[in-house]
Amino acid sequence: MDGPALHPDIAPLGFLLGSWMGEGKGFYATISPFEYGEELRVWHVGKPLLAFTQRTWSLDDGRPLHSETGFWRLIDGSHVELVVAHPNGHAEVAEGELRGTSISVASISMTKTSTAKPVDSIERDIRVDGETMSYDLRMAAMGRPLDGHLQAELRLGATH
Amino acid sequence: MDGPALHPDIAPLGFLLGSWMGEGKGFYATISPFEYGEELRVWHVGKPLLAFTQRTWSLDDGRPLHSETGFWRLIDGSHVELVVAHPNGHAEVAEGELRGTSISVASISMTKTSTAKPVDSIERDIRVDGETMSYDLRMAAMGRPLDGHLQAELRLGATH
Numbered sequence: 001m002d003g004p005a006l007h008p009d010i011a012p013l014g015f016l017l018g019s020w021m022g023e024g025k026g027f028y029a030t031i032s033p034f035e036y037g038e039e040l041r042v043w044h045v046g047k048p049l050l051a052f053t054q055r056t057w058s059l060d061d062g063r064p065l066h067s068e069t070g071f072w073r074l075i076d077g078s079h080v081e082l083v084v085a086h087p088n089g090h091a092e093v094a095e096g097e098l099r100g101t102s103i104s105v106a107s108i109s110m111t112k113t114s115t116a117k118p119v120d121s122i123e124r125d126i127r128v129d130g131e132t133m134s135y136d137l138r139m140a141a142m143g144r145p146l147d148g149h150l151q152a153e154l155r156l157g158a159t160h
Numbered sequence: 161m162d163g164p165a166l167h168p169d170i171a172p173l174g175f176l177l178g179s180w181m182g183e184g185k186g187f188y189a190t191i192s193p194f195e196y197g198e199e200l201r202v203w204h205v206g207k208p209l210l211a212f213t214q215r216t217w218s219l220d221d222g223r224p225l226h227s228e229t230g231f232w233r234l235i236d237g238s239h240v241e242l243v244v245a246h247p248n249g250h251a252e253v254a255e256g257e258l259r260g261t262s263i264s265v266a267s268i269s270m271t272k273t274s275t276a277k278p279v280d281s282i283e284r285d286i287r288v289d290g291e292t293m294s295y296d297l298r299m300a301a302m303g304r305p306l307d308g309h310l311q312a313e314l315r316l317g318a319t320h
Contacts, residue, residue, distance in 0.1 A: 045224040064205040069229040070245035081273035083245040085230035091251035109271040113241035
């Protein structure tokens with residue numbers, strides 16, 4: 001659909017916009033490795049931020065696994081801020097840097113509802129090369145140190 | 161669209177599901193009162209939680225104002241947990257109680273990115289009566305005590 005123009009303050013993150021689909025692998029000391037499909041949608045409404053929603057499903061049987069939703073912010077052209085709501089009761093606030101079409105952010109706070117499992121920190125590296133997005137996510141959870149958790153590659157579908 | 165059945169653990173919150181539209185009023189000691197239009201979508205994917213995304217716009221000129229996105233969780237049939245990502249850099253984790261089709265939650269943590277304005281707490285009362293949803297939101301921000309901030313009434317449109 002036609003919409004408002006991309007706000008110039010968020011334009012350097014414009015390479016994230018669109019609908020992305022692909023597959024990834026999950027692993028962590030406390031779980032069995034798994035493979036997942038993923039759909040990510042990133043959009044804007046003319047304000048200096050990007051909204052996103054994401055969902056994953058098991059490649060075994062298609063059952064829904066995770067989903068995330070939140071906002072990307074960009075300050076002074078290179079300082080990235082990320083706010084994420086997680087369905088398992090976590091809220092993630094992360095900050096980091098944009099370099100070209102690569103983003104690295106680390107959580108500055110992880111908060112949670114009283115029934116959620118403890119997650120201490122999350123780090124995300126995201127790289128976009130043309131119509132391919134790849135990301136690595138590291139996590140410190142359940143009292144364990146920061147370690148690899150997710151790795152995926154997505155392809156750009158629709159750009160709106 | 162046809163989708164998975166509503167998970168029985170979240171069914172008591174099923175009255176939130178659907179697309180809601182309406183209007184509201186905003187006010188706070190630090191701002192001029194304003195009127196807004198609102199669209200709220202609440203859905204599920206078969207897991208014991210509800211996802212939502214919301215946006216508001218000025219009734220003056222239609223410009224986008226706020227948006228929120230996150231998840232509702234329900235524990236033991238009556239304990240409600242809410243995780244919200246805000247575009248202005250805040251993450252809200254709130255808990256409270258479900259009574260019939262009324263929900264009252266208060267933030268147990270408000271976290272934010274380094275450039276976001278301080279918000280200390282948020283309280284939400286939501287009531288659904290048939291196809292009408294009304295809510296009140298109170299906020300403590302910018303060093304001020306908890307006070308009324310938003311009041312709106314929405315009507316149920318599509319139920320999926």
